[in-house]
Amino acid sequence: MAKQAIWVMLQAKPGKESEVEAFLKQGAVMSKEESKTVTWYGVKIDSGTYGVFDTFDDEAGRDAHLNGDIARALKASASELFSNEIRIETMEILAKK
Numbered sequence: 650m651a652k653q654a655i656w657v658m659l660q661a662k663p664g665k666e667s668e669v670e671a672f673l674k675q676g677a678v679m680s681k682e683e684s685k686t687v688t689w690y691g692v693k694i695d696s697g698t699y700g701v702f703d704t705f706d707d708e709a710g711r712d713a714h715l716n717g718d719i720a721r722a723l724k725a726s727a728s729e730l731f732s733n734e735i736r737i738e739t740m741e742i743l744a745k746k
Contacts, residue, residue: 650706650742650745651687651688651704651705651706651742651745652705652706652707652741652742653704653705653706653707653708653710653711653739653740653741653742654702654703654704654705654711654739654740654741654742655701655702655703655711655714655715655737655738655739655740656700656701656702656737656738656740657700657701657723657735657736657737657738658698658699658700658733658736659698659699659700659701659730659731659733659735660697660698660699660731660732660733661697661698661699661730661731661732662729662730662731662732663697663732665729665730665731666696666697668730669699669730669731670693670699672722672726672730673691673692673699673701674691675722676689676691676701676719676722676723677689677691679718679719679722680703680719682718683713683714683717683719685705685706685707685709685710685711685713685714686703686704686705686710686714687703687704687705687706687710688702688703688704689701689702689703689719690702690703704742711739715737720737723735
């Protein structure tokens with residue numbers, strides 16, 4: 650069972666919604682190259698509000714992801730695409746179905 654996770658809330662800059670959605674879809678493709686990323690979700694909460702939720706078997710997997718290509722792309726695109734400060738929330742998974 651995956652035991653570690655991250656959550657990132659993303660607020661698109663006005664007019665950048667389609668670019669954010671394309672960015673998230675590309676992130677899903679890129680995550681397939683990360684053997685230690687168990688699941689990777691890009692989600693749309695409402696118009697302009699998005700999120701990323703990822704799971705990992707252990708902290709080493711999470712750390713590898715946080716130091717990988719997707720995290721670098723997120724940081725590089727943050728000022729262009731997002732109006733909020735990017736905060737990566739780490740968490741421990743206690744239970745799952």
